[in-house]
Amino acid sequence: MLISLIRNETLKLIRRKRFAVVMGILFAIVTIVTYSQHRLLLQQQRREWRVQLQQRVANMQNQLRRVGRTDSSWARSLRAEVSRLQFYLDHDIDPERPTAPLFVRRFVNVAGFLLLPLLVGILGSDIVSAENAEGTDKLLLTRPVRRWKILTSKLVTLWMFATLTLACGGLMAFVIPAALLPARGWQAPTFTGFQLSDTGFNAEAVRQLPLWKDTLIAFGLEWFALLCVAAIALLLSVLFKSSAASIGTMLASLIGGTILTRISPDWTAGKYLFVSALPLADYYSGEPPPYDGMSMMFCIALLGLWAAGALAVSYAIFIRRDVFG
Amino acid sequence: MTQANAVEPVALVADRLTKVIGERVIVDNVSFQLRHGEVFGFLGPNGAGKTTTIRMLVGLIRPTFGRVTVCGHDLRRDFEAAMRCIGCIVENPDLYRFMTGRENLEHFARMLGVARTEIERVAELVALEHRLDQRVGTYSLGMRQRLGIAQALLGDPQLLILDEPANGLDPAGIREIRTLLRRLAAERDMSVFVSSHLLGEVELMCDRVAIIHKGKILKEGDVHELISSRREMELRVDDVDKASLVLAAKNVVHTVDDGVIDVAIDEADAPPLVAELVRNGVAIFHAQRKVHTLEELFLETTGGETVG
Numbered sequence: 207m208l209i210s211l212i213r214n215e216t217l218k219l220i221r222r223k224r225f226a227v228v229m230g231i232l233f234a235i236v237t238i239v240t241y242s243q244h245r246l247l248l249q250q251q252r253r254e255w256r257v258q259l260q261q262r263v264a265n266m267q268n269q270l271r272r273v274g275r276t277d278s279s280w281a282r283s284l285r286a287e288v289s290r291l292q293f294y295l296d297h298d299i300d301p302e303r304p305t306a307p308l309f310v311r312r313f314v315n316v317a318g319f320l321l322l323p324l325l326v327g328i329l330g331s332d333i334v335s336a337e338n339a340e341g342t343d344k345l346l347l348t349r350p351v352r353r354w355k356i357l358t359s360k361l362v363t364l365w366m367f368a369t370l371t372l373a374c375g376g377l378m379a380f381v382i383p384a385a386l387l388p389a390r391g392w393q394a395p396t397f398t399g400f401q402l403s404d405t406g407f408n409a410e411a412v413r414q415l416p417l418w419k420d421t422l423i424a425f426g427l428e429w430f431a432l433l434c435v436a437a438i439a440l441l442l443s444v445l446f447k448s449s450a451a452s453i454g455t456m457l458a459s460l461i462g463g464t465i466l467t468r469i470s471p472d473w474t475a476g477k478y479l480f481v482s483a484l485p486l487a488d489y490y491s492g493e494p495p496p497y498d499g500m501s502m503m504f505c506i507a508l509l510g511l512w513a514a515g516a517l518a519v520s521y522a523i524f525i526r527r528d529v530f531g
Numbered sequence: 532m533t534q535a536n537a538v539e540p541v542a543l544v545a546d547r548l549t550k551v552i553g554e555r556v557i558v559d560n561v562s563f564q565l566r567h568g569e570v571f572g573f574l575g576p577n578g579a580g581k582t583t584t585i586r587m588l589v590g591l592i593r594p595t596f597g598r599v600t601v602c603g604h605d606l607r608r609d610f611e612a613a614m615r616c617i618g619c620i621v622e623n624p625d626l627y628r629f630m631t632g633r634e635n636l637e638h639f640a641r642m643l644g645v646a647r648t649e650i651e652r653v654a655e656l657v658a659l660e661h662r663l664d665q666r667v668g669t670y671s672l673g674m675r676q677r678l679g680i681a682q683a684l685l686g687d688p689q690l691l692i693l694d695e696p697a698n699g700l701d702p703a704g705i706r707e708i709r710t711l712l713r714r715l716a717a718e719r720d721m722s723v724f725v726s727s728h729l730l731g732e733v734e735l736m737c738d739r740v741a742i743i744h745k746g747k748i749l750k751e752g753d754v755h756e757l758i759s760s761r762r763e764m765e766l767r768v769d770d771v772d773k774a775s776l777v778l779a780a781k782n783v784v785h786t787v788d789d790g791v792i793d794v795a796i797d798e799a800d801a802p803p804l805v806a807e808l809v810r811n812g813v814a815i816f817h818a819q820r821k822v823h824t825l826e827e828l829f830l831e832t833t834g835g836e837t838v839g
Binding site for chain 2: 340
């Protein structure tokens with residue numbers, strides 16, 4: 207029975223052209239960025255990457271010297287970045303040379319922090335509210351199917367399409383750049399696990415992984431984050447009657463939350479917002495989280511809690527509520 | 532399941548249904564029953580609680596008090612079994628406009644787990660088989676209404692609940708639907724619950740009718756009994772005064788208005804009275820039973836509020 211319901215939801219999602227729009231947006235963005243990377247590659251052939259990297263490190267160290275020994279989040283993240291770049295210099299690795307595999311790896315970080323959650327928001331925020339707005343819920347809910355099954359079919363469909371969005375994004379991020387950039391390099395070494403401890407940069411924890419393995423881990427984390435975003439989108443879709451209101455709220459909370467974490471990183475309660483924990487792939491790559499005390503496990507648990515809470519509220523409301531006109 | 536349902540004496544029982552929202556009582560202690568093979572009309576002005584009642588019947592709204600039993604299944608406790616007996620349209624026939632008629636029917640057929648051949652059958656019943664592959668967004672309101680009835684008929688339910696099924700249909704379309712519903716009731720022993728503001732339609736289509744006003748049922752009964760609850764005969768004669776004297780001598784209550792005499796009399800007593808008038812030399816041009824329309828009945832019952 208659930209399979210039939212999921213088929214129905216899939217058909218509706220495709221017929222509403224939501225997925226086509228999402229794929230179109232991804233295609234356009236990946237193509238434009240690929241082109242810019244291609245230009246970068248042409249320029250880089252004439253540059254001395256070591257000199258540039260050393261220059262960047264020196265600039266950051268100057269900045270740090272100017273602010274003295276403050277311990278603000280900003281200073282700490284700058285210190286971490288210096289250590290990371292120094293690590294690449296020490297091991298003679300050009301972290302900037304564009305290749306298609308590296309593009310895929312970067313895609314999951316860059317897109318994962320705002321673009322992919324936005325796209326999943328577009329897919330999911332009206333999955334219930336559209337039925338409400340179009341009046342079709344009166345037919346959907348007067349069939350011999352319990353309401354929890356209907357909501358479950360919508361959730362599973364949304365999770366399927368969130369997964370598909372990430373997979374198609376990853377595929378596009380390889381296939382399109384492969385036409386212009388070097389397509390090899392999956393075996394290139396990457397370094398992850400840069401950690402910032404109280405005593406400074408901790409190089410002990412750094413692990414070397416082949417790029418493909420590192421990419422898979424980053425995609426796995428991003429996948430989990432997107433499933434959580436989908437659960438929150440479902441909640442908004444249940445709460446709001448109009449599709450515009452629920453999509454709008456989803457976009458506003460994603461963008462607003464992101465702005466908040468950048469503008470006031472010292473307001474520590476912000477670390478409990480789901481948006482703060484969203485860029486899992488970034489934190490995995492060594493980008494420090496915006497708030498102190500946010501370990502990777504904290505972020506994963508936080509997202510999981512948000513998703514579980516969103517689902518609990520969604521089901522409670524959807525199953526019990528009266529459907530008026 | 533069909534056999535189990537067949538032994539149930541009633542298709543639908545609404546038992547003391549009540550819906551209170553905040554302080555407001557929307558539906559107040561509404562009870563009625565639908566027998567198998569009967570077409571039941573539900574009349575009431577706007578805001579009378581018609582739609583809220585229908586939404587409680589199909590599980591969209593939880594009653595504050597009271598319960599609904601469909602073919603012997605309690606709607607709340609045994610939702611799936613109860614809803615399997617019901618096909619319905621609540622308010623407008625809102626189907627998925629971005630899908631074709633066939634995709635819509637397939638969508639609901641999958642929810643019921645019925646075969647694809649069902650789709651052809653119900654489409655033929657409502658004469659929509661040639662437009663099934665067009666998008667519902669391109670349909671006229673009448674076609675959407677017919678598609679709505681088609682989806683309600685999927686799975687051959689025991690009970691059909693239709694909210695204003697005549698909406699958006701032209702007179703020919705209304706006649707078709709009426710014929711279809713009467714046929715389904717007669718041939719398949721299907722019970723049909725119809726809300727409508729077209730009193731003439733209810734009169735022609737329904738066996739019984741309930742009138743709801745301000746959340747309460749004011750009257751419920753056989754359509755023809757309700758209509759003929761007050762018997763009157765209309766007489767047109769050559770000499771009104773003489774006729775009036777004859778009637779008075781026989782102690783028959785009557786009124787004279789503009790040369791027409793209204794006589795309160797049972798149908799069976801009419802022939803001897805006519806004979807008596809003729810014997811007294813009154814020439815009769817015209818003698819006819821006066822038929823009350825539901826509209827008149829409704830205005831009497833609700834104290835003058837219009838039906839919407």
